[in-house]
Amino acid sequence: MSAHSGDVLATDDAFDAADTGNEPLSVQNTIRRYHDSLIHFLRQRLRVPEDALDVAQETYIRMMQYQDSRTIRSPSSMLFRIAINVANDLGRAEQSRGMRNHCNVDDLDIASDEPSAERQITAREDLELLYKTIEQLPPKCRQVFLLSRVRRMTYGEIAQHCGISRKMVEKHVSHALAVCMEKVSENI
Numbered sequence: 328m329s330a331h332s333g334d335v336l337a338t339d340d341a342f343d344a345a346d347t348g349n350e351p352l353s354v355q356n357t358i359r360r361y362h363d364s365l366i367h368f369l370r371q372r373l374r375v376p377e378d379a380l381d382v383a384q385e386t387y388i389r390m391m392q393y394q395d396s397r398t399i400r401s402p403s404s405m406l407f408r409i410a411i412n413v414a415n416d417l418g419r420a421e422q423s424r425g426m427r428n429h430c431n432v433d434d435l436d437i438a439s440d441e442p443s444a445e446r447q448i449t450a451r452e453d454l455e456l457l458y459k460t461i462e463q464l465p466p467k468c469r470q471v472f473l474l475s476r477v478r479r480m481t482y483g484e485i486a487q488h489c490g491i492s493r494k495m496v497e498k499h500v501s502h503a504l505a506v507c508m509e510k511v512s513e514n515i
Contacts, residue, residue: 345391351395357402364403365410372414374421382417386410423428442479453511460510464503 365386369379386409399405437506442450461469473482475496482500487494 348399350468351397352393352399354387354390354394354404357390357406361403361406364407368407369410369414372411374418382410382413383415389413413449426505453514456510457507458498460507461503466504467491468499468503 359411362383365383366379369382370376373379381499386406391413393405441445461472464472467489469490471485474485474488475482482493482496485496489496489502493504
């Protein structure tokens, strides 16, 4: 205890000495006499000093059951003991609430810009299917399609490169796209 609370107990001993007639306990007088010391004590003891008034109030409520008791020899000791118990109860309740507020990270639904693992696997399978489909295209159709989609050549450039008409380039690209779309839609 601090020197300040030691002063409280010394004052209480004087109070007890004056109270040798075993008079009934007056909770109101005890509260009036020790309120400031109790608040100071609780502010030092509690993790959140602002809780001191709440703990003191609960302490006073619990102390009321001893009103008019003739068996309390040291009202300040009783008051501070009850306050310590209330503060401990508060600490346990906060700790319990804190544990209840924790949750397993696996249970959280965390938003992400990344596709789900299932979606990534499906996309990889679709891509593999497209590669196989493109490989199975007739050689000239495959060459025209890849020049268009991979090298990003225009239809005129492809026609000149391959020595075919622009209309034939369009037919090869259309055919390749139709075959690819058909294979992917079969897989869905």
